[in-house]
Amino acid sequence: MDLQTLMLILTATSLLIAVALWLPIARTSRIRRTEVYLSGEPQSQFRIGLVEVAWAVRYTMQRLYRALVEYVQTGLFNDWFAFSLPYLLLLAVLLYIALGG
Amino acid sequence: MTPLSTALGILITVVVYPGLLFLVVLGLLSQWYRRKLVARIQNRVGPKYVGPFGILQPFADVYKLLFVKEVVTGVYTPIRLLMFLTALGIAATSSATALLPMAPYYLRAPLDVFVFIYLTLYASIAVAVLGLGSTSPYPSFGGARYTALMLVFEPAIAMSLIALVRVLAPDSLSIAEALSNPRIPLDNPLRGLVAVATVVIATVAYTTSLLAKAMLKPFDIPEAETEVAGGYLAELSGPALGLSILLHEVELTLYVLVLANLVIPVPPLEPGALPTAIALVKYFAVLTVLVVVAYSMGRVRVDQALRTLSKYSLTLSVIALVASFLT
Numbered sequence: 001m002d003l004q005t006l007m008l009i010l011t012a013t014s015l016l017i018a019v020a021l022w023l024p025i026a027r028t029s030r031i032r033r034t035e036v037y038l039s040g041e042p043q044s045q046f047r048i049g050l051v052e053v054a055w056a057v058r059y060t061m062q063r064l065y066r067a068l069v070e071y072v073q074t075g076l077f078n079d080w081f082a083f084s085l086p087y088l089l090l091l092a093v094l095l096y097i098a099l100g101g
Numbered sequence: 102m103t104p105l106s107t108a109l110g111i112l113i114t115v116v117v118y119p120g121l122l123f124l125v126v127l128g129l130l131s132q133w134y135r136r137k138l139v140a141r142i143q144n145r146v147g148p149k150y151v152g153p154f155g156i157l158q159p160f161a162d163v164y165k166l167l168f169v170k171e172v173v174t175g176v177y178t179p180i181r182l183l184m185f186l187t188a189l190g191i192a193a194t195s196s197a198t199a200l201l202p203m204a205p206y207y208l209r210a211p212l213d214v215f216v217f218i219y220l221t222l223y224a225s226i227a228v229a230v231l232g233l234g235s236t237s238p239y240p241s242f243g244g245a246r247y248t249a250l251m252l253v254f255e256p257a258i259a260m261s262l263i264a265l266v267r268v269l270a271p272d273s274l275s276i277a278e279a280l281s282n283p284r285i286p287l288d289n290p291l292r293g294l295v296a297v298a299t300v301v302i303a304t305v306a307y308t309t310s311l312l313a314k315a316m317l318k319p320f321d322i323p324e325a326e327t328e329v330a331g332g333y334l335a336e337l338s339g340p341a342l343g344l345s346i347l348l349h350e351v352e353l354t355l356y357v358l359v360l361a362n363l364v365i366p367v368p369p370l371e372p373g374a375l376p377t378a379i380a381l382v383k384y385f386a387v388l389t390v391l392v393v394v395a396y397s398m399g400r401v402r403v404d405q406a407l408r409t410l411s412k413y414s415l416t417l418s419v420i421a422l423v424a425s426f427l428t
Contacts, residue, residue: 006210010196010220013115017192021121022185029340030171031180036236043176 110206111199119203121195121351127381128350129159131357131388138389139396159350166343173338175236180341183234187344190227193220194351201358202281203380205372209277214266217276217359218259224352225251225314231345232323232333243332246403247323250313253410258310258356260418264303265363267425268296276359283366286428296428303421304364308391309414311360313406315353317395320406354384361387 035043072083102110114120133148133156140147148155174180197220199208210216229251232244262276269279286292313320324332337345361383362370370380401409 001208001210003210003212003216006208006213007216007219009111009208010115010193010199010216013111013199014189014193014196014220014223017116017121017195018185018189021192022188025167025188025340025344026181026184028168029184032171032173033176034173035176 111208114199114204114206114208115196119198119201121191124195124198124351124354125347127358127384128347128354129163130156131354131385132159132350133157134385134388135392138392142393142396163343163346166338166346167340170339170343172341174336174341177236178336179234183231184341184344186227186230186234187341187348190224190348191344191351193223194348194355197221197355200277202277202370203372203377207277207372209275211273211275214263214274214276214279218262221352221355222255224348225255227348228323228333228345231337235336237336239330239335240333240337242329243323243325243335246329247316247333249403250320250323250406250410253407253415254310254313257306257410257414257418258314260422261303261307261310261414262359262363264299264418264421264425265307267422268299268303268428269363269366271428279366280359280362280370283369285366292428295424299421299424299428300364302417302424304360306414306418306421307360308394309410310418311353311356311391312395313410313414314356315349317391319395319398319401320410321400322403322406325400357388357391358384 036046038046072080074080116122136159137147137154148158151157151161172180197217200213200217201207202209229244229248232240232242232247234244235241263274266274266276266279269283269285270276271284286296312318316324322328322332324334326332329335334342334345358380362380364387365383368376368379370376
């Protein structure tokens with residue numbers, strides 16, 4: 001028997017046994033769902049509004065902006081050049097490929 | 102042989118012996134033995150009430166979890182999917198036993214050690230997903246910790262296994278051949294010495310990785326009760342917990358069985374009652390050593406576990422793999 005056939009046979013057997021093992025247990029087992037604990041608030045009152053999403057976006061963007069200001073925009077040309085060099089190289093490679101190698 | 106009889110042979114091997122049924126029974130008996138041994142070390146009684154000497158306690162536990170108890174879980178936890186992944190882990194581990202030359206019908210191919218590694222990987226992934234798939238933070242911590250350890254112990258266990266098979270079956274790299282017809286290089290003393298050293302180093306690496314993979318002490322931080330309130334098992338109950346316990350036992354049993362018969366290759370693993378009995382004696386001997394070593398140590402933190410695993414498992418397995426090419 002070759003390696004590929006062996007791998008295929010055993011993978012297929014695994015899937016078959018997994019389904020045979022899982023189906024009766026999953027069908028007969030009783031599942032009780034508990035609500036998420038929200039500091040005593042009922043789950044029905046839990047909703048995410050548009051305003052919260054907007055605040056979340058603003059908060060994330062603020063952090064991104066701060067990171068850009070602190071690590072990239074140091075005011076030194078050398079820092080900016082070092083940061084953008086990989087992207088310039090990537091652009092050059094893409095341009096080279098786009099122009100037909 | 103007709104295709105139908107071949108398929109039937111594979112199915113019997115994988116489902117009955119030495120597959121699922123054999124692994125489950127041996128795994129639960131080993132759990133009882135492990136619990137009794139640990140209880141003896143810690144001056145406790147251990148399982149006592151179900152069956153003679155409490156030998157049926159693990160069977161009763163799993164039966165009750167699978168067929169009597171209900172699953173209590175969070176609204177957003179995909180519990181049926183998690184149960185399927187656990188079942189897949191058990192099934193893939195059972196399928197890997199088709200490569201063990203214990204049954205009259207076993208499978209073999211050149212390089213089949215890689216198929217063994219591939220099939221046993223399902224169980225580790227299932228354990229990690231069991232933790233990460235829950236919406237509660239405690240199992241997620243357990244799952245994340247297991248995943249962090251997995252990135253070190255999985256390559257180590259694979260490399261040490263390949264090194265062991267490389268020494269015993271250098272031409273085919275077949276785990277079935279290494280177990281059934283091991284080649285022990287006794288003709289050349291120097292090569293024999295290198296082979297013995299490789300086996301010793303690979304065994305240390307394999308055992309250390311196995312302790313982490315089976316979450317035995319000192320690497321049981323993914324399921325630590327005091328640190329992460331039960332770890333990856335914290336939110337599991339009923340059949341989901343029963344299946345994960347079965348997965349753990351089946352995985353540990355297969356790995357110890359393979360380790361015992363690779364480290365003590367004489368007499369080789371063959372079909373039949375006597376070779377199986379000898380294989381089981383080797384299995385329980387190795388399991389005893391493993392449990393005594395594990396439970397004589399205390400639990401370590403995740404960073405300490407990663408450092409220890411990198412030192413004694415990953416580095417040693419690389420050395421064993423390189424040395425195995427010199428034999």
